[in-house]
Amino acid sequence: MRLPRCIRLLLACSSIALGAPLASAADDPPKPKPKYQTEILRGRVVFLAAAMQRRFGAKTVKEADERILALETAKGDLHPLFEDTRGRAFRSDKRLRNREVTLLVRRYDGSPVVQIIRLFAHNKSGLVELDYWCEICAIPMFELKPCDCCGGPIRLREQKAKLPEIPPAPPRNKAAR
Numbered sequence: 001m002r003l004p005r006c007i008r009l010l011l012a013c014s015s016i017a018l019g020a021p022l023a024s025a026a027d028d029p030p031k032p033k034p035k036y037q038t039e040i041l042r043g044r045v046v047f048l049a050a051a052m053q054r055r056f057g058a059k060t061v062k063e064a065d066e067r068i069l070a071l072e073t074a075k076g077d078l079h080p081l082f083e084d085t086r087g088r089a090f091r092s093d094k095r096l097r098n099r100e101v102t103l104l105v106r107r108y109d110g111s112p113v114v115q116i117i118r119l120f121a122h123n124k125s126g127l128v129e130l131d132y133w134c135e136i137c138a139i140p141m142f143e144l145k146p147c148d149c150c151g152g153p154i155r156l157r158e159q160k161a162k163l164p165e166i167p168p169a170p171p172r173n174k175a176a177r
C-alpha cells in the first residue's frame with residue numbers, strides 16, 4: 001500500500017525530529033538545569049531602537065535599527081526578546097507587531113532578555129493562542145515560512161485559549177546574600 005505524499009513527508013519529518021536529540025544526548029555530558037522565572041507580559045512587540053528613540057531620545061547606529069525586538073508594555077517598560085524561532089516570528093510577520101499580544105516568557109537568572117514560550121492575543125471571542133498551521137500536513141509551526149514538510153503556504157492560526165497558571169516566584173534566599 002502506498003501512503004499519501006503528505007503522510008510520507010510527515011513520517012520523514014518526525015524521524016528527523018526524533019533522531020536529532022537522541023544522537024546529541026549520547027554525546028553531551030549532563031548540563032546543570034538553567035534557572036529562570038516564568039512571567040506573563042502584555043504589550044506590543046517593537047524594534048528596540050525605535051522605542052528607545054521615541055521614549056528617551058537615545059539613537060542607535062543605523063545598522064542596528066532592526067537588530068533587537070522588544071516587548072513594550074502599556075506602562076512603557078521595554079523587555080528585549082531573545083530571538084529564537086518564536087522571537088523571529090515577530091520579525092517575519094508584521095501582523096504580529098501590529099496587535100497587542102500576551103507572552104508567556106522565561107527570564108533566565110542574570111539576563112534581562114526574555115524568551116517567548118507561548119504567544120497569545122485577543123480577538124472577538126476572547127483570548128486566543130497564536131501559531132502557524134499547514135492544512136495539508138496538519139502540523140503547527142512557530143513562524144511564517146513555507147511549510148517544513150510540504151513547502152506549501154501556512155496560515156496564522158488563532159485557537160481559543162486560557163492563560164496558564166504561573167507559580168509565584170520563590171522567595172529570595174536571605175542566607176545566601
Ligand SMILES: [Zn+2]
Binds near residue numbers: 135
Ligand atoms: Zn505542509
